[in-house]
Amino acid sequence: MSQNHIETLVNNVKGVGDSNPNPSFGRDSHVQQVAPGRHPAFARKIKTDKISKIATWNVRTLHQKVKLENVDKEMERMNLNILGIAEVRWTGAGSIKLGSKTLIYSGEHTHERGVGILFDITTAKSLGSWCPTSDRVVVAKLVAKPLNLGIIQVYAPTSDSEDVEVEKFYEEIEKANPVTRFDA
Numbered sequence: 708m709s710q711n712h713i714e715t716l717v718n719n720v721k722g723v724g725d726s727n728p729n730p731s732f733g734r735d736s737h738v739q740q741v742a743p744g745r746h747p748a749f750a751r752k753i754k755t756d757k758i759s760k761i762a763t764w765n766v767r768t769l770h771q772k773v774k775l776e777n778v779d780k781e782m783e784r785m786n787l788n789i790l791g792i793a794e795v796r797w798t799g800a801g802s803i804k805l806g807s808k809t810l811i812y813s814g815e816h817t818h819e820r821g822v823g824i825l826f827d828i829t830t831a832k833s834l835g836s837w838c839p840t841s842d843r844v845v846v847a848k849l850v851a852k853p854l855n856l857g858i859i860q861v862y863a864p865t866s867d868s869e870d871v872e873v874e875k876f877y878e879e880i881e882k883a884n885p886v887t888r889f890d891a
Contacts, residue, residue, distance in 0.1 A: 759830070763791040763860070770796050770818060778825065779805055788830045791860035795821035800839030811847060813839030822860045838886050844879045846886045859883050 762785065769775050769792070782790050792812075800813040809831035814821035820842040826834060835848040835855070843863070849856040861880065864872050 759788040760786060761789040761791070761858075762787050763793065765793040765862075767794050768796045768818075769823075775805065779808065782808070782825060782827070788827045789858065790825040791858070792823040792825060793821075793860070793862040795823045797821050797823075800845075802837070809834065811837045811839075811845060813842060813845040815842035820862055822862045824858060824860050838883070840883045840886070841879045843876055844883050846883045848886075857886075857888065 764778070764781075766774065766778060769778065778790070778792065792810075795812050795814060796818045797812050797814045798816055798818065802809060802811045804810075805825070807828040808825055809828075810823050810825045811834075812821060812823035822843060822845045824837075824845060824847050826847075830849065833849045833851055835850045837845065837847040839845050843861055845860050847858045847860075849858065859880065861876075864876050
């Protein structure tokens, strides 16, 4: 069985590559905060049987059915395995089947904010569990080899938001972080 590996070569929307896998000077502490317990150089290369493509998209709304169909088509066109979605604007929390894909989502009682994660058929099979933390945070656990994967999709408040709302958001992320851990 041959094994490929994920390398961080293309790291932005325009496809500009980065041949240096290490964080830029002065960013080591930031990288370690983002990925606690892991050395940044090893966090970028994960051995796997298949290369997965992951992206995020602020869709502004999925309130109309045609918008959801558009997201599905774009995910197919871009050949994505996982798509994190912000501003879903659906109420409650749940999961739905969209053709061969699975969408998990978390929202509030009004049609504001909301987040979701859309998985292709292969990745959806490895979805171990998920937790709708709030209308701004949803967590998914994927069972994978050699490492399990925890994904946190967020919709952050804007810089114009009240400090109370921003603090609440960061508390929700802190609450979600341990949820991504797998029992050994």
